[in-house]
Amino acid sequence: MIDNRFIEKLFVVLLLGLFLQCQCQELQKIMIPKITNEFEKITIQNSKKKDDDRCIETPEGRKEIFSASEGGYILSIYYENAFYKSDKFYYKNGYIKNKSLSFNMGSPVGMLYYFDKSGKLIKEENTDEGYSFTPEKVVKYCEKNKIDLPKGYHDSGYQARVLKQVFEGKKVWRISHQTAGDKIEEIILDGKTGEELEKKVVRL
Structure with a gap:
């Protein structure tokens, strides 16, 4: 006969494993590089003697x-x-x-x-002063609204864009993304609350 305490412990272990897996996936999804205030000199790999892009x-x-x-x-x-x-x-x-x-x-x-x-x-x-609505919250907003934010480097094609700007005296996030053909939807979110202040469609 299986001990009930063993089943309870097994259940807790399974839940913990699931939680850690979700946390790991979330960290991978919102991976944030590190940057410090330490002095740097340009590396040999990107030698300052080279003037080409x-x-x-x-x-x-x-x-x-x-x-x-x-x-x-x-x-x-x-x-x-x-x-x-x-x-x-x-x-x-x-x-x-x-x-x-x-x-x-x-x-x-x-x-x-x-x-x-x-x-x-x-x-x-x-640079985050006045932006209680964090980049991570912007990512979640975009996921909820089916806006595909790019990761990594893209050298061609129109990519969704998020910028910090000032709108009617407020610090805001301006999201621009392609909806269809040459149509671009622009969304302005309050930098503190994430409230939608404006949404309009423009053309490329």
Whole structure:
């Protein structure tokens, strides 16, 4: 005869396993890269001697887009299973100028770090101020409303876009996505509450 306590323990173990699996899936779905306020110098792989735009694929499944600008160099790192990318700007001497994460290939999220030409950290800016409705909540809103947000790097085709903007004096999220043909739906969400402030259809 099977002990009832054994069945109860087995049931608890199964529930725990299911919970951990769901948590793991959720973390994979909303994977957020790490970025720190530490000094960096541009790597040999993306040598500052190279002035051509390049896309480098890494063994870890990242794509690194390197380009030269008038004031220095830009390195954008896209992660295959993430709604986020890292944006790093460098001075001509190869030292880091500023760096942050961007959500959905658009606006900065989290902390934005600034450095002087000697590599000293001079400023930290919290770009999430006024945005209680977090990027993770934007992702859930899009999932609920059948809006397909892109992950990783895409070099062609129209992709859904999410930007931080100001609308009628409020900090907002502006979501643009293709609905059919050349029609684009634009949705504005309150940055604090997530309330829909406007929804309209425009053309490409």
